[in-house]
Amino acid sequence: MPxxxxxxxxxxxxxxxxxxxxxxxDTVANKMVTGPEVKPVISQYDEFALEAALRIKDKLGGxxxxxxxxxxxxxxxxxxxxxxxxxxxxxxxxxxxxxxxSWSTAHALVAAIKKIGQYDLILCGRxxxxxxxxxxxxxxxxxxxxxxxxxxRKVEVTDRKAKVERxxxxxxxxxxxxxxxxxxxxxxxxxxxxxxxxxxxxxxKKQPIVWKPADIxxxxxxxxxxxxxxxxxxxxxxxxxxxxxxxxxxTAAEAGANxxxxxxxxxxx
Amino acid sequence: xxxxxxxxxxxxxxxxxASITTExxxxxxxxxxxxxxxxxxxxxxxxxxxxxxxAIAFGADKVYTVEDPLLKQYQADSxxxxxxxxxxxxxxxxxxFGQTSMGRExxxxxxxxxxxxxxxxxxxxTIDPNTKLLRQTRPVYGGNAQAIFVSEFMPQxxxxxxxxxxxxxxxxxxxxxxxxxxxxxxxDTTKVRTKVLETVKEEVVxxxxxxxxxxxxxxxxxxxxxxxxxILKELADxxxxxxxxxxxxxxxxxVPEATHVGLTGKIVAPDVYIAVAISGASQHIAGCSGSKxxxxxxxxxxxxxxxxxxxxxxxxxxxxxxxxxxKLKELL
Ligand SMILES: Cc1cc2nc3c(=O)[nH]c(=O)nc-3n(C[C@H](O)[C@H](O)[C@H](O)COP(=O)(O)OP(=O)(O)OC[C@H]3O[C@@H](n4cnc5c(N)ncnc54)[C@H](O)[C@@H]3O)c2cc1C
Ligand SMILES: Nc1ncnc2c1ncn2[C@@H]1O[C@H](COP(=O)(O)O)[C@@H](O)[C@H]1O
Numbered sequence: 219m220p221x222x223x224x225x226x227x228x229x230x231x232x233x234x235x236x237x238x239x240x241x242x243x244d245t246v247a248n249k250m251v252t253g254p255e256v257k258p259v260i261s262q263y264d265e266f267a268l269e270a271a272l273r274i275k276d277k278l279g280g281x282x283x284x285x286x287x288x289x290x291x292x293x294x295x296x297x298x299x300x301x302x303x304x305x306x307x308x309x310x311x312x313x314x315x316x317x318x319x320s321w322s323t324a325h326a327l328v329a330a331i332k333k334i335g336q337y338d339l340i341l342c343g344r345x346x347x348x349x350x351x352x353x354x355x356x357x358x359x360x361x362x363x364x365x366x367x368x369x370x371r372k373v374e375v376t377d378r379k380a381k382v383e384r385x386x387x388x389x390x391x392x393x394x395x396x397x398x399x400x401x402x403x404x405x406x407x408x409x410x411x412x413x414x415x416x417x418x419x420x421x422x423k424k425q426p427i428v429w430k431p432a433d434i435x436x437x438x439x440x441x442x443x444x445x446x447x448x449x450x451x452x453x454x455x456x457x458x459x460x461x462x463x464x465x466x467x468x469t470a471a472e473a474g475a476n477x478x479x480x481x482x483x484x485x486x487x
Numbered sequence: 488x489x490x491x492x493x494x495x496x497x498x499x500x501x502x503x504x505a506s507i508t509t510e511x512x513x514x515x516x517x518x519x520x521x522x523x524x525x526x527x528x529x530x531x532x533x534x535x536x537x538x539x540x541x542a543i544a545f546g547a548d549k550v551y552t553v554e555d556p557l558l559k560q561y562q563a564d565s566x567x568x569x570x571x572x573x574x575x576x577x578x579x580x581x582x583x584f585g586q587t588s589m590g591r592e593x594x595x596x597x598x599x600x601x602x603x604x605x606x607x608x609x610x611x612x613t614i615d616p617n618t619k620l621l622r623q624t625r626p627v628y629g630g631n632a633q634a635i636f637v638s639e640f641m642p643q644x645x646x647x648x649x650x651x652x653x654x655x656x657x658x659x660x661x662x663x664x665x666x667x668x669x670x671x672x673x674x675d676t677t678k679v680r681t682k683v684l685e686t687v688k689e690e691v692v693x694x695x696x697x698x699x700x701x702x703x704x705x706x707x708x709x710x711x712x713x714x715x716x717x718i719l720k721e722l723a724d725x726x727x728x729x730x731x732x733x734x735x736x737x738x739x740x741x742v743p744e745a746t747h748v749g750l751t752g753k754i755v756a757p758d759v760y761i762a763v764a765i766s767g768a769s770q771h772i773a774g775c776s777g778s779k780x781x782x783x784x785x786x787x788x789x790x791x792x793x794x795x796x797x798x799x800x801x802x803x804x805x806x807x808x809x810x811x812x813x814k815l816k817e818l819l
Contacts, residue, residue, distance in 0.1 A: 234628070234629050234770070235768060237791060238631050238768075238769045238791055238794075239791075241628055241631035241632065241769075243632050250627075250628055250631075250632060319604050320595070320604055320605075321599075321603075321604040324599070344751065345751070347629065348627070348628055349627050349628075350607075350608065350626070350627060350628070350629065350750065351607055352591060352595070352607055352608075353595040353598075353605065353607065356592065356595040356596050356599065357595060357599045359596075360595075360596055360599035360600060361599065364680075365564060365680035365681055366563070366592075367681060368563075368591065368592050369588075369591075381684070385744055386588050386686070387587075387588060387745060387753070388688050388689060388690070388691070388745050389686065389687045389688040389689040389744075389745070390686075390687050390689075390744075391683050391685070391686050391687070392683070392684040392685040392686075392687070393681050393682065393683055393684065394681065394682045394684055395680060395681045395682075396680050396681075399680075404751070405734060405737075405738050405751065406737065406738055406744060408738070409738075446604070447602075447603055447604035447638060447640050448603075448604035448605070448606070448636050448637070448638040448640075449636065449637050449638065449639075450634055450635075450636055451622070451635045451636065451637050452634065452635040453627075453632055453633070453634050453635075454632065454633055454634075454635075455631070455632050455633070456633060458794075458795075460793075460794050461797065462783070462793045462794070462795075462796045462797060462798065462799045463797065463798050463799070464788075464793070464798075464799050464800070464801060465798060465799065465800050467800075469806070470800070470802035470803060470806035470807050470810075471806050471807065471809070471810035472810065473800045473801075473802060473807060473810075474784075474800060474802075474806070474807035474808060474809070474810035474811035474814070475810045475811065475813070475814040477782070477784075477798065477800050477807070477811055478810075478811050478812075478814035478815045478818060479814065479818065480798060481759075481782070481798065482815075482818045482819075484798075486758070486759055486780050486782075486798075487701070487726060487759060487815065487819070
């Protein structure tokens with residue numbers, strides 16, 4: 219099956235691996251705020267999804283379109299998709315897209331996917347690294363009326379079908395699914411490859427295509443915060459008291475032995 | 488339009504009624520009582536057997552059983568047909584799923600089919616006494632914060648994190664009062680677009696992670712598969728526990744995926760959780776914060792794991808662990 223068309227949904231998020239102390243809640247605005255030290259990145263599992271698409275393209279050829287919805291998407295961050303080998307980058311970028319829930323976000327992504335028109339495989343992350351919802355991929359599949367396989371660690375495409383491995387709690391399933399389909403990718407698939415210098419230079423020259431709600435046939439009232447079907451009523455950080463008793467010793471080994479004695483004394487072991 | 492009423496638990500069976508289902512019934516019972524409405528449970532499979540009676544004993548007023556040879560193995564495309572039909576016929580106010588392999592797939596599908604938005608991985612659920620709406624509390628930003636969501640669209644669909652809720656006391660006498668309703672739903676096989684070719688189980692020998700009273704977990708700082716099989720295993724065996732891991736060892740293939748603890752791995756709550764060379768990222772803590780006691784061994788005194796731990800040692804595991812294990816052998 220030559221020329222398989224793939225769409226990879228990739229979202230920009232604050233670096234989820236930044237130290238927890240840099241994530242704060244602004245209780246007035248009911249928003250997460252992260253310090254300037256926390257750099258924007260492509261959501262982790264979306265990078266794995268991109269890698270899955272690239273592996274298919276390596277084998278079969280075809281086209282990868284990276285699709286991202288947001289407001290103020292940092293070009294240098296999202297262009298990584300082009301640098302590693304995506305062919306096109308489409309941004310749904312507008313203030314109106316801000317503050318959406320899974321419902322409004324999935325519907326906007328689907329409107330864009332329909333406008334793109336050709337798709338055999340839509341790849342998403344298993345969950346986004348900010349809201350951790352794990353819904354959009356399945357939402358897209360439902361709205362489009364196509365099948366979906368979640369938690370995928372391996373994909374092979376042959377003859378209008380995909381053979382995938384889906385992670386289950388005590389192993390994995392080998393599943394065959396008809397195309398077009400949505401696949402949500404998990405971390406065991408493997409990390410995203412590094413961009414080559416050539417890739418980075420080519421990406422620098424390319425400009426993303428930017429669509430506003432009207433470009434995908436949606437009213438501002440249908441997208442972002444206005445299109446929500448669930449309300450965020452409160453955001454908070456449970457307080458925990460730090461209370462670690464650090465066990466010392468002359469040497470690290472002695473500290474280890476002391477830990478054993480302390481845990482026995484505390485009747486933990 | 489008819490009003491949505493009652494709480495529906497989408498149950499799971501793993502030879503018997505799954506523990507997540509008893510937890511959902513425990514939580515659902517409380518919500519139903521607060522609403523003064525019924526709690527029902529949906530069970531789907533080829534042979535349901537005693538699980539239906541068990542669901543009653545664990546709090547359900549009504550159990551819908553849908554038995555069909557086509558439902559022997561879980562497949563999203565067939566199971567969703569059943570869940571959708573039952574939800575449309577019975578019009579529940581609230582639908583509860585487990586945040587499991589199955590619930591993660593079915594809940595979003597059901598929600599999108601019914602035109603509602605859901606909350607996944609909820610830790611707490613309560614009824615707002617004024618609005619009667621469900622307050623859905625879930626972790627966000629990898630566990631760095633929690634959010635409370637409310638939806639006015641019916642039904643209110645959520646998935647619940649395993650071990651976040653407690654079952655009610657099993658009441659064998661209640662079994663006679665409960666109402667078991669065998670329900671026929673014909674599965675449209677043309678709508679099943681996936682085929683499971685093979686299920687491969689990667690058996691972990693010894694104590695199961697979820698049941699282990701003690702877990703000894705290693706992180707990226709173990710630097711390879713060996714220590715998981717030797718020094719961590721030895722310590723785990725000594726403590727009648729199991730070996731766990733953070734995500735990097737699982738991603739790198741050092742350990743089976745089934746040992747991966749965290750937001751996207753297993754949620755565990757042992758008495759004692761020993762984290763070795765794990766930095767304590769929020770996404771990892773999300774999987775082990777229910778442990779009674781966390782103990783950290785890490786060479787970096789600034790590592791976040793020390794903010795979570797009750798006891799800790801700063802230093803290299805290569806030096807600390809052998810001495811720790813040997814001393815324990817003497818003491819135990
Ligand atoms: C959406 C999302 C979901 C995720 N889900 C999970 C999840 O479910 N589970 C999970 O674990 N992670 C998850 N992660 C990844 C998580 O953010 C961290 O990247 C991961 O937990 C780090 O693993 P680690 O602590 O083993 O490695 P690192 O963060 O690299 O830490 C290694 C630690 O080992 C210490 N160390 C190194 N050498 C030694 C030595 N010789 N002796 C003692 N200490 C030493 C270092 O000081 C360091 O603290 C998720 C991430 C995202 C974005
Ligand atoms: N704003 C967005 N833009 C592009 N893709 C998205 C967006 N939000 C979610 N996705 C995709 O949907 C996946 C699951 O997201 P979520 O349901 O929010 O956890 C992500 O890993 C992405 O692949």
